[in-house]
Amino acid sequence: MYNTLMLKNKFLSFILFFIITFSASFIGSLVTINFKDPWYSQLVKSDFNPPDWIFAPVWTTLYLMMTVAIWFFWHSKSRDMNTIYIYFIHIIFNTTWSIVFFGLHQIFLALVVLVILIGLIITLVIRYKRVNFVSYYLMIPYLLWCCYALFLNINLLILN
Template identity: 75%
Template sequence: MLKNKFLSFLLFALVTFSASAIGGLATVGFKEPWYSLIIKPSFNPPDWIFAPVWTTLYFFMTIAIWKFWHSKNRDMNTIYLYFIHLIFNTTWSIVFFVFHKIVLAMIVLVILILLIIILIIRFKRVNLYSYYLMIPYLLWCLFALLLNISLIILN
């Protein structure tokens, strides 16, 4: 059983952090000089803050889905929804940093936030630990939405 739990954690981490890696590559490869030239709101965090925040959030997401997976009342539709949400998570970075489409990125982000809310509701029914681990992620994405809207207004 312990071996299965370790293996499942590694698999969920691999999938979750793959989304992070794809988004990170899109950001690093296409961010500049475009991002430096757009007008940002005064509350825009410094660039160095994003890597540790996102690393922590992806780790929380991994634990959340892993704990849900090992819950006795889990359902596969929630697992599938988790994977779909990762696609939207990655898509935001590509739309925003690769294609520089701020409005379309906002739409992707709204869909992502709705998916996170659905996941949080489903997690709460089965595993409170998973539920609580997703709340910082939701809050960060809501802040990202505020930033995204501000960028639309300013640019």
């Protein structure tokens, strides 16, 4: 009975974290699809910009990794609620970037949001490392991708 309850709890917690995390993806995608063009197509981009098709599979993978990371952290014995709150705040900033960049077409403000987001990701990485190495390692690609996004965002600001 206890094992069944634990298994159900783990499944339900994964579904909850999945929905919360992918809600950022869903909202960001809606804003991007509806407000990206023609504005984004007309921006001067650096040679470091990847093709547009790469973003969807990369972000889908990163959102899945974030979900698994917070889920492993949640089921760790030494978890703390402050880290969970930071995760939720970070999801809000993750969504906000798409709204500010693609929805409002504010490159500089998007840069500010991205710097805050990277700070929150670094905080999560540090907190995860103390409690669960799987969570820690799952966040590294996300941190690197967001640093790359920062580089691209700075280039767009300079070139436009």
